[in-house]
Amino acid sequence: MKIVERLRLAAVRPYSFELTVHKPAGWHWLTPGEVWEDETIWSGLRSTTGKPIGIRARASGTTLKPAVVCEIFSKEPPSKYERLQISTKVAGALGVSDDIRPFYTLANRDPILKQVVKDLYGMRAGVWPDLFSAAVLSITLQMAPVARSRRMMNALIENYGDRIELDRKTIRLLPSPERIASTKEAELKRKCGLGYRARALKRVARQISAGFPTLEELKKMSPQAAMTRLMELYGIGEYSAEMITPHPSFPLDVWSVQIFAKLFGVKLTDDPRSLIPRIKKLADRRWEKWRWLALVYVLNDLSNLGVG
DNA sequence: GCGTCCAGGTCTACC
């Protein structure tokens, strides 16, 4: 792979490159197969035509004028249109243009968020690199302990993901929907330990490769219309659709609902799942359009909050 | 060592 583009992306301050691409909770930035070393990330995504693209990125600039320097790698030189698409995706995933100052103003008046914005100063949530990557994460998270979700994703990238060599490091991308759509369900189940999720993954892959709105197109829809479309994907229910949607959302599962119930002072019951609608309503009212960012901040700062 | 339980949801059948 050769460098086909160098980008210097100015960020709206406050901005933390490290907290954005290498979050404390340990979740990946673009793919579970990326490498973080010496304050640099080696990662990758797919161009709109599905070509594997390598990315090397590191912080640049100063605290007052933060920026990120990225090198984009590809086997073949991308077209002008593809280059624009790739740089837009990278900037979106880095969240460099997001102005989070209104969120910090809200957070400084909020007893729950006051501490987390200090602990994670400048962190961005970022957007998913593509719809299928987000679907893979949300499906593998369903009904499984986190360690198993990680195993399933690692098996997917090992068996079906594309491999990129960058600076003598091997980066693995999540598989394309076309690759999963053409793989037998039984094989997915056997090789990746997906269990009943293999059916959902294959059907979602088929639906997306047959033509489905992209994240950019879903963003242009109303929040409700985007949710309705996402829930047409087999195996994507309300929780997964809220994880994926590019609109503000507050996806709660049986684990996170207990954390927010504690933070909101709501008494836990024997059936924590039944608290989800109530806790969502409280979060919507309290954090409104910033609720997704509030969720990302809280879930990445559990050790300091003393919950979880 | 073996059996049982259950985990960061969703779909389907049945009422």
Next chain:
DNA sequence: GGTAGACCTGGACGC
């Protein structure tokens, strides 16, 4: 339209 039951797998736990 509401809800119980089934669904893969593997680690934790009790015996």
